[in-house]
Structures are given as C-alpha cells and as structure tokens.
Amino acid sequence: MAGQLKTLWQILVYLLPVVPVTIELTLFSFGLAILVGIFVGIARISHHPIIEKSSKIYVDVLRGVPLLVQIFFIYFGLGKVLNLSSFVAGVLAIGIGYSAYLAETVRAGIQSIPKGQYEAALSLGMSRTQMMRYVILPQSLRLVMPPMANDFIACLKDTSLVSVIGMRELTRAGREFYSQYFVDFQTWLVVGLLYLAMTLGLSRLVAWLERKFKVHGLGERGA
Known part of the structure; x- marks a missing residue:
C-alpha cells in the first residue's frame, strides 16, 4: 500500500508542473474562440446573403470535421509554412x-x-452597428454566458488532443511518465484526477455564472 501511494505521489509531482501549461493553452484557445465566434455569430444573422452563407459554411465545415483532424491540418499545413x-x-x-x-x-x-429592443434602439436614432454594439450584443452575451462556460470546460478537456503534435501538456506528460517507468493504471488515474479537479472547479464556476447571469424576461416566449 505504501509503495502504491509513493508511486502515485511521484506521478503527481511529475505531472503538476504541466498543469499550468494546460490551463494556459485552454485560456488562449477559448479566448480566440470567443473573439472569432462573436463575429461569426453576428455574421450568421446578417442581411447580406454572401456574409450569411459564408458564415454558415464556416460553421458547418468546422463542426463537421473532427477537432483532431483540424489540429493535424493546422500543424502540418499552416504550421509548416509559417x-x-x-x-x-x-x-x-x-x-x-x-x-x-x-x-x-x-x-x-x-x-x-x-x-422590441431592436425597435427601441432604432427609434432612438441608432445605426444597426450601434444597436448591435450597445444594446443587443451586451444582453445576448449575458444570456449565453452559462452555455459558453460549459464550452470552456469541454475546451479544457479537448486540449489533451494537442499531445499528438508534440505539445507537452498534461496528457503528453502522462505518456512520457508511462514510457519511462511503465506504470500504466496509476499514471492515467492521476491524469484523470487532475482533469477532474480542473473540470469540477470550472463546473462550480458555471453554476455561479448561471445564477449571476440569468436574465428573466429575455429569450422567453411572450417577453
């Protein structure tokens, strides 16, 4: 029993230094996703057919191709060029x-x-850009904050996929430890527990966001 605990401790000590790398990768990735997602989301409701259709194609293609394939495409394609x-x-x-x-x-x-929010903004003399920036978008982002937080949790778990291109994050470090010491079950147990600890922490954040950002009367039928 003592030997098992010592092994688990050694694995934990080995893996903990790469946890910040996983978090950093998640923050940068999701930050980029938010920036691009907002612009594409607005484009999805554009009155210009070309913009609307182009954004729909963008969404359909990316949602239809596995993320692992996208990682390979970026790394071995664009990554080699740049x-x-x-x-x-x-x-x-x-x-x-x-x-x-x-x-x-x-x-x-x-x-x-x-x-009514659109009509009120236009009646005040706002342009469509001003209406979207100052009236519609702030309210809609407040509404979608909880589901976006859930996507953030999923993004954290999907960072494990970049281990296939040599990125040394939590999953990659787990594979390294296993290849050096041939400790399989305990290694992946600790890896799983570390991911679980991070996702549980984020789940608490999601629950808090759902309470804080719930807006009564918006998005409801008859509102």
Whole structure:
C-alpha cells in the first residue's frame, strides 16, 4: 500500500508542473474562440446573403470535421509554412474549432432578444452597428454566458488532443511518465484526477455564472 501511494505521489509531482501549461493553452484557445465566434455569430444573422452563407459554411465545415483532424491540418499545413510552434498551432486549431460552436451560441443569444429592443434602439436614432454594439450584443452575451462556460470546460478537456503534435501538456506528460517507468493504471488515474479537479472547479464556476447571469424576461416566449 505504501509503495502504491509513493508511486502515485511521484506521478503527481511529475505531472503538476504541466498543469499550468494546460490551463494556459485552454485560456488562449477559448479566448480566440470567443473573439472569432462573436463575429461569426453576428455574421450568421446578417442581411447580406454572401456574409450569411459564408458564415454558415464556416460553421458547418468546422463542426463537421473532427477537432483532431483540424489540429493535424493546422500543424502540418499552416504550421509548416509559417513555422508555428506546437503551442501556437494548438491554440489556433482549438480556438478556430470552438469558434464554430460559440458562433451558434451567440447567434441563438442574439435571436432570443425581443424585437422590441431592436425597435427601441432604432427609434432612438441608432445605426444597426450601434444597436448591435450597445444594446443587443451586451444582453445576448449575458444570456449565453452559462452555455459558453460549459464550452470552456469541454475546451479544457479537448486540449489533451494537442499531445499528438508534440505539445507537452498534461496528457503528453502522462505518456512520457508511462514510457519511462511503465506504470500504466496509476499514471492515467492521476491524469484523470487532475482533469477532474480542473473540470469540477470550472463546473462550480458555471453554476455561479448561471445564477449571476440569468436574465428573466429575455429569450422567453411572450417577453
């Protein structure tokens, strides 16, 4: 028993230094996903057919191609041309991949705002750009904050995929430890527990966001 605990402790000590790398990768990737997702989400409801159809194709393609394939495409394609590191390639691939899902979330949030909000903004003399920037988008982002937080948790878990391109994050470090010491079950047990600890912490954050950002009257039928 003591030997097992010592092994688990050795694995934990080996893996803990790469936990911040996993968190950093998640933050950069999801930050990019939010920025791109907002613009694509707005484009999805554009009155210009070319913009609307182009954004729909963007979303459909990225949601239809596995994220692992997108990582390979970015790293071995764009990454070789621009000499991108595995970290940058991972951020781009995960960020762009998740932007397609966030775009649909943002679109749904915008469309859930009552038409009276649009009419009131236009009656005040706002342009459509001003209306979207100052009235519609702030309310819709407040509405979609909880589902976006759930996507953030999924993004954290999907960072494990970049281990296939040599990015040394939590999963890659677990594989390294196993290859050196041939300790399989305990290694992946600790890896899983570390991911679980991070996701449980984020789940608590999601629950808090759901309480804080719940907006009564918006997105409800008859509002």
